Amino acid sequence: MTELLHATVTILTDPVTMALAVVATLVGIILGALPGISSTMTLAVLLPFSFSMEPGNAMVFLLGAFYGSAWGGSISAILINIPGTPGSMLTQLDGYPLAKRGQAGVALTYALIASTFGGVVGWFGLVIFAPTLARAGFAFQSPEFAVLMIFGLSMLAYASPGSTFLAILAGMFGLLLGTVGLDMITNLSRFDFGIPRLQAGINIIPFAVGIFGLTEILKLLEQPIVQEKAATQIGEIWPRFRDVIKTWATAIRSSIVGLIVGIIPAAGSAVAVSMSYAQEKKLYEKTETFGNGNPRGIVAAETGNNAAVGGALVPLLTLGLPGDTMTAVLVGALLIHGLQPGPQLFTKHPDFIATIYVALALTIVLTFVLSLVLTRAFAKLLSAPPRILYLGILILCVTGSFAVQNALFDVLLMIFFGALGYLFTKLGIPTAPMMFGLVLGPLLEENLRRTLVVYGDWMVFFQRPIPVVLLAITAVVLLLPFFGKVRERLARAALEAGPD
Amino acid sequence: MSLKSIVVAALSALTLSVSGAVAADFPTKPVSLVVPWPAGGGSDILMRMIAQKTSEKLGQSVVVVNQPGAGGSLALREVADGDKSGHTFSMIATGFIAEQYGNPNAPTLDQFKVLAFVGTDPAIMAARADTGLKTLDDLVRKAKEDPGKLRNANDQPGGTSYVAASLMKLKLGIDYTLVPYAGSAPVVQAILAGETQLATPSVTDLIAQHEAGEINILAVAGVERHFLAPDVPTFTEAGYPLVTGTVRALVVPADADPAAAEVLGKAIVDALNDESFNKTARDAGFTITPMGSEEATAFMENLDKEMYPVLLEAGLVKVRQK
Numbered sequence: 001m002t003e004l005l006h007a008t009v010t011i012l013t014d015p016v017t018m019a020l021a022v023v024a025t026l027v028g029i030i031l032g033a034l035p036g037i038s039s040t041m042t043l044a045v046l047l048p049f050s051f052s053m054e055p056g057n058a059m060v061f062l063l064g065a066f067y068g069s070a071w072g073g074s075i076s077a078i079l080i081n082i083p084g085t086p087g088s089m090l091t092q093l094d095g096y097p098l099a100k101r102g103q104a105g106v107a108l109t110y111a112l113i114a115s116t117f118g119g120v121v122g123w124f125g126l127v128i129f130a131p132t133l134a135r136a137g138f139a140f141q142s143p144e145f146a147v148l149m150i151f152g153l154s155m156l157a158y159a160s161p162g163s164t165f166l167a168i169l170a171g172m173f174g175l176l177l178g179t180v181g182l183d184m185i186t187n188l189s190r191f192d193f194g195i196p197r198l199q200a201g202i203n204i205i206p207f208a209v210g211i212f213g214l215t216e217i218l219k220l221l222e223q224p225i226v227q228e229k230a231a232t233q234i235g236e237i238w239p240r241f242r243d244v245i246k247t248w249a250t251a252i253r254s255s256i257v258g259l260i261v262g263i264i265p266a267a268g269s270a271v272a273v274s275m276s277y278a279q280e281k282k283l284y285e286k287t288e289t290f291g292n293g294n295p296r297g298i299v300a301a302e303t304g305n306n307a308a309v310g311g312a313l314v315p316l317l318t319l320g321l322p323g324d325t326m327t328a329v330l331v332g333a334l335l336i337h338g339l340q341p342g343p344q345l346f347t348k349h350p351d352f353i354a355t356i357y358v359a360l361a362l363t364i365v366l367t368f369v370l371s372l373v374l375t376r377a378f379a380k381l382l383s384a385p386p387r388i389l390y391l392g393i394l395i396l397c398v399t400g401s402f403a404v405q406n407a408l409f410d411v412l413l414m415i416f417f418g419a420l421g422y423l424f425t426k427l428g429i430p431t432a433p434m435m436f437g438l439v440l441g442p443l444l445e446e447n448l449r450r451t452l453v454v455y456g457d458w459m460v461f462f463q464r465p466i467p468v469v470l471l472a473i474t475a476v477v478l479l480l481p482f483f484g485k486v487r488e489r490l491a492r493a494a495l496e497a498g499p500d
Numbered sequence: 501m502s503l504k505s506i507v508v509a510a511l512s513a514l515t516l517s518v519s520g521a522v523a524a525d526f527p528t529k530p531v532s533l534v535v536p537w538p539a540g541g542g543s544d545i546l547m548r549m550i551a552q553k554t555s556e557k558l559g560q561s562v563v564v565v566n567q568p569g570a571g572g573s574l575a576l577r578e579v580a581d582g583d584k585s586g587h588t589f590s591m592i593a594t595g596f597i598a599e600q601y602g603n604p605n606a607p608t609l610d611q612f613k614v615l616a617f618v619g620t621d622p623a624i625m626a627a628r629a630d631t632g633l634k635t636l637d638d639l640v641r642k643a644k645e646d647p648g649k650l651r652n653a654n655d656q657p658g659g660t661s662y663v664a665a666s667l668m669k670l671k672l673g674i675d676y677t678l679v680p681y682a683g684s685a686p687v688v689q690a691i692l693a694g695e696t697q698l699a700t701p702s703v704t705d706l707i708a709q710h711e712a713g714e715i716n717i718l719a720v721a722g723v724e725r726h727f728l729a730p731d732v733p734t735f736t737e738a739g740y741p742l743v744t745g746t747v748r749a750l751v752v753p754a755d756a757d758p759a760a761a762e763v764l765g766k767a768i769v770d771a772l773n774d775e776s777f778n779k780t781a782r783d784a785g786f787t788i789t790p791m792g793s794e795e796a797t798a799f800m801e802n803l804d805k806e807m808y809p810v811l812l813e814a815g816l817v818k819v820r821q822k
Contacts, residue, residue, distance in 0.1 A: 044539030044566075048548050051780060138693035182570055185680055187602055187657035187816075189570075196577065196605040200569025320708045321688055328685060332545040335704065335784040342708020406567050407574075446682065453679050454651060454695060 003354035010056070011358050017057050021359070024061045025366040028068020029374075033075040035082040035213070035400025036205055039269075042069040043329040055337035055352065060359040062333055066326055067119065067363045070269070070309055071371065074111045074302060075378055079104060080393045082213035082400060087269030087305040089208055089439075090277045093432055094290060094297030096216075101293055104379040105237035110295045111302045112371050113244060114251060118303030119364040121255035122262065122310020127357050130314050131346065137315050140264045142451040143460050147467040149444035151474050152271075153436065155278040167433045170424070174437020175444075177202050184446045185453065197409040204270065206401040206414040207438060211431050213397045214418025217390055219425065237375055239295065247299040250280050258304035262311020269308050270439045276304030278436075282477065291432065310360065316341060317353060526586055526760035527560040534565050534579050534590040536572030542621075542684070542702075543748065546786050547591055550618070550750075553771035558764070571658055573599050573606035580607040580753050586760025589615065589752045589768075592800070594745070597807050598658040601817040608820070609804050612751035615765035616772060617796035619787040621702045622722030622745040623664035624732075626715050631697050636672065636719050636738045639698075643674035650676040652698040653690035655683060658816055663807070664721060664744045665700040666814040671735070671742045691715065702746060703728050704785035721745055728785055747803060749796055765793050 011017050024046070031042040046065050050058035073085030078095035091111055098107040140148070153171065180191045181201030192198040254276035261272035280300040281290050290297045315321040316330060320342030334341050339349060346353055382389065401414035421431050451460060461467045533554075535547045548564050555562040567575035572595060579590040592612065599606040627633040633642060643650055654661040657680065665678055676698060681687045684701045691699035692709065699706065699715075703726045709715040710729065717732045721744045725734060735742040750768055752761050771777055772790035781788050791799060811817050 041539050041566075044544060044548070047545065048552055051549075138689075141690075141693050141695045182656075184656050184682060187571075189603075196574060197569070199603070199605065200574055315689075319692065321685060321692070328541065329539075329545075332542070332784060336780060338783050340708050343712040343714065344708060405569060406565050407569075450679060450681070453677065 003351050004357060007056075007351065007354035007358045011060065011355070011362060017060055020053070020057055020061045021064050021362055021366060022370075024064030025068040025363050025370060028065035028070075029072035029075070029367065029371065031065075032069030032072025033084045033378075034403075035076055035084055035209055035396050036403035037069075037400075038085045038205070038404070039066055039069040039073075039087070039326045040329060041403075042066075043326055047329055047333060050333055051336055055334075055339060056355045056359075058333055058337060059352075059356050060362065062330060063356065063359045064363040064366065066330070067306075067309055067360065068367055070306055071112070071115050071119075071367050074115065074305070075108065076396070078107045078111060078298075079378065079382055080213065080396065081216045082209050082393070082396060083205070085269070086204055086208075086439075087273055087308070088301070089204075089270060089435060090273045090301035091298055091305070092212060093277075093301070094292070094294045096212075097291070097293035098295070098298070099379075099382065103293075104382050105375060106239045107293075107295075107298060108371075108375050108379060109237055110239055110244070110298045112368065112375070114247075114299040114302035115306040116364060116368045117251050118255045118258055118306035119309060119367075121252075121303070122259050122307035123357070123360055123364060124310075125259040125263075125307070126310040126313050126317075126360070130318055137263045137321075139466060142447045142454060143464055144466045144470075145264075146444055146447035146451055147461060147470045147474075148275075149440045149447065151470045152275050152278055153440050153444070154474050154478055155282045163428075166429050170429050170431065171433035171437045174434035175441040176437075177207070177434070178438045178441030179445065184442075185449050195409075197407065200405070201442070202413065202438065203404055203410060204435075204438060205404045206410040207417050208435060209397050209401050210414035210417030210419075211421035211434065213393065213400075214414060215421030215425060215431070217393055217397070218418065218422045220386075220390060237379070243295060247296050250296050250299050251303045253279060253283075254300045254303040255307040258307030259311040261304075262308030263314045269305055269312075271443070272308035272311075273301045273304045274436055274439060276300050291430075313356070313360070317345060317356065319343065320345070526757070526763050527558060529587060530561045530563050531555075531558065531586075531764070532563050532565050532588045534567055534575050534588060536567055536569075536575035536590065538568040539566045542704075542786075543591065543593060543746070545784065546618070546748070546781065549777060549781055549784075550768070550771060553774050553777040554767050557767040557770045557774075570603065570605070571595050571599050571656075573603050577605055577607045579751075580611040582753065584753055584756045586752060586757050586764050589750055589764060591618075592749050592751050594660040594663060594747045594803075594807075595658060597800075597804050598663050598811055598816055600804075601808070601811055601820055602658045604819045609800060611754050613754050613756060613761055613793070614797040614800050615750045615752060615761060615793050616768045617789070617791035617799055618748040618750065618772060619789045620722065620743070620745050620747045621704075621785075621787050622720045622726060622734075622743070623661065623668075623700050624703055624706065624720050624729075625668055625718045625735075626691065626699045626701070626706050626710070627718055628691060628694065628697050629714055629716055633697075633718060634716055636735070636740060639718060640672050640674055643672070643676055647675040648677055650698055651679050651696040652676050652700060653681055653687040653696040654678055654700050655687065656680045660746045661687060661700050663811070663814075663816075666816075667742060667744050667810050668700065668721070668735075670810060670813060671740045702785075707785075722787070726787070727782070747800075749800055761793075 031037045042065050050061050070087055073088035074091045076082050076084040077088040077092035078099050081092050081096040083089040095107045180198055182189050182199050189199045257276040258272045261275055277300045288294055312327050316327045331341055398411055401410045404410055424431050533551045535544050537543050551562040551564050600608045633639050652665050654665040679696055681690055684705050687699050687701050688705050690696050706715050707728050710717045717729055719735045719738050720726045720732050721735050721742050723743055769790055769792050778788055
């Protein structure tokens with residue numbers, strides 16, 4: 001506690017540190033908003049700048065960029081339907097339709113409030129529970145992971161709007177896409193059609209940019225471009241307070257999911273947002289539709305995404321275990337400053353841990369304030385003349401796909417998926433389930449097959465507590481609609497039989 | 501103060517790029533260092549340090565370009581077939597030697613000219629403390645009681661840690677199950693969570709847990725003991741002579757402009773020998789033992805020769821049988 005106070009005072013009163021925090025957060029937001037530049041890349045590019053800084057300043061600098069970019073990705077997701085980072089893939093499902101309705105400002109503010117809420121929950125999770133929660137991540141081994149993916153996929157399939165059949169079909173196609181490339185267990189290449197580049201698999205970013213960004217442009221081009229008239233209004237910046245408050249339960253649930261998934265090493269933000277979004281979609285399937293600009297969808301994805309940041313730091317600080325590629329870069333930074341992340345970091349360097357806590361809190365506040373100031377400017381981008389706007393978005397689609405792996409092939413992949421997405425939209429096949437299949441499928445396969453290597457037996461799924469519970473819930477989720485129909489039929493039969 | 505040092509570094513880089521043009525016509529533009537791994541990994545961090553220092557020595561900026569995919573083979577194939585002017589160089593590691601024989605698209609060692617050797621980060625054999633295993637002999641005894649029962653966490657087939665685990669298996673004359681994970685963090689998670697009893701990552705991955713008494717590092721597969729774990733014997737000391745781990749070397753295409761390759765090679769070797777570079781790299785846990793082009797070429801060729809029978813034995817030779 002005294003360390004926390006001391007660190008707060010030190011950081012807040014040092015002008016250099018504060019300047020670094022502001023610069024890093026801004027750079028993070030901007031790089032995160034650029035499609036194709038992930039949080040990991042942002043950190044890797046900024047890492048060498050931190051070599052010459054003091055350890056404390058280096059952490060303020062890197063955490064600022066980390067958190068800033070996690071939020072920045074949502075800006076492009078909402079405004080132009082292209083996710084800036086994998087963690088913002090689901091924000092656009094509801095954010096972009098809302099922006100298209102002329103409420104870009106509202107959508108951004110919702111996302112900002114939600115991500116800040118998630119960030120704060122993640123921060124408290126980190127500070128209060130870090131030492132006790134660290135070991136909890138170990139409960140998730142290969143069998144648990146495999147079942148978690150099955151759980152997520154089945155919830156997503158049944159909660160999709162429109163035809164369940166088409167949603168499942170699209171999801172299966174996504175799973176199939178996830179099998180492309182070198183097989184993790186045997187190192188043999190699958191479905192590469194003799195194209196060496198496909199050995200690396202289908203990267204999620206060119207896929208998402210194509211299927212959402214490019215498809216959207218193609219759809220927009222169907223309509224004649226209105227001469228130089230602003231197509232989109234920025235609209236209000238502030239949503240109604242009453243509406244924001246209505247999503248409180250979603251915010252809390254999604255933060256908890258994000259925090260937990262963040263703590264599980266190697267799960268990553270894409271999984272965190274998929275899980276929290278799926279949960280809300282399932283819970284409100286009767287009363288609300290998602291994917292049409294429902295603020296609840298934005299809130300679910302954003303709180304999950306940013307709560308995962310705090311969660312990901314838990315195994316890093318307590319066990320020296322990076323939960324994802326972003327925290328792996330932070331490990332590198334710690335090592336360079338002579339700090340070995342691991343069990344002893346807490347006991348040997350409590351002051352440094354406190355610095356990290358304060359740095360994260362500072363960047364959450366800075367991101368909120370800076371973004372609030374900039375929201376109007378961001379949203380204003382949309383009121384550019386359509387032909388310039390579309391051209392700009394197209395350029396971002398191309399550069400974003402290229403930037404992920406510096407590969408022209410990814411641009412071709414993006415164009416392919418753009419065309420495919422357009423075709424699917426015309427046929428009425430939902431494209432979002434495809435993305436879930438591509439994100440969760442490879443993790444499911446890898447963990448399922450590893451489980452069988454380790455335990456050599458399918459029975460293991462029924463002998464461990466977490467898989468049993470998750471499988472039971474999955475079975476209930478899958479069978480409930482069916483039972484509902486049976487009950488309905490029985491009731492109707494009873495009713496018909498009744499009057500006799 | 502930190503800001504000041506950034507400004508100073510930026511300014512000095514600027515003045516160098518103005519005054520530092522040494523050889524005739526190389527470099528004429530920024531040089532690319534193609535890292536065949538994603539941004540943020542261990543090799544990536546080390547390469548960024550090397551790029552920074554080489555840029556100072558070369559008087560021209562060196563840009564790191566990450567081109568991950570298929571165990572590094574995709575990027576290396578493009579480098580081998582690409583720019584011959586010396587403005588593009590890349591990095592090969594242990595996995596590259598294995599990929600030559602496992603992936604039909606991978607380039608081979610003779611398609612590159614080795615400019616410099618960076619160093620070897622030795623692999624380790626680690627066991628959970630609750631297994632009671634403290635030495636390699638303990639491990640051999642336990643594994644012989646129940647062959648194949650122990651599980652080892654490593655990366656995917658052909659990866660450094662997988663190759664190390666296979667080599668150790670042969671050298672120790674025992675059998676354990678190799679369980680593949682996607683990279684070093686999941687490997688560490690696996691042994692800490694108890695999904696496997698053994699793991700074969702590098703020293704930095706598990707040194708903190710070793711010091712905390714949770715994990716026992718049984719031995720280091722280095723030429724000498726590792727500076728981060730001076731209490732841990734080498735495989736050779738323990739009676740099982742074996743050196744393996746992440747070997748890193750910098751390369752240009754075999755038919756790159758020789759004059760340019762010489763200038764670049766010299767700048768890289770200077771950078772690797774630089775005192776401040778050595779300190780930063782060592783602090784981050786990297787072993788730096790620089791070698792020039794000739795020595796490095798011989799080293800890599802020898803490594804290739806030594807690894808082949810092991811890869812054959814481990815079933816990793818699928819193409820280009822010798």
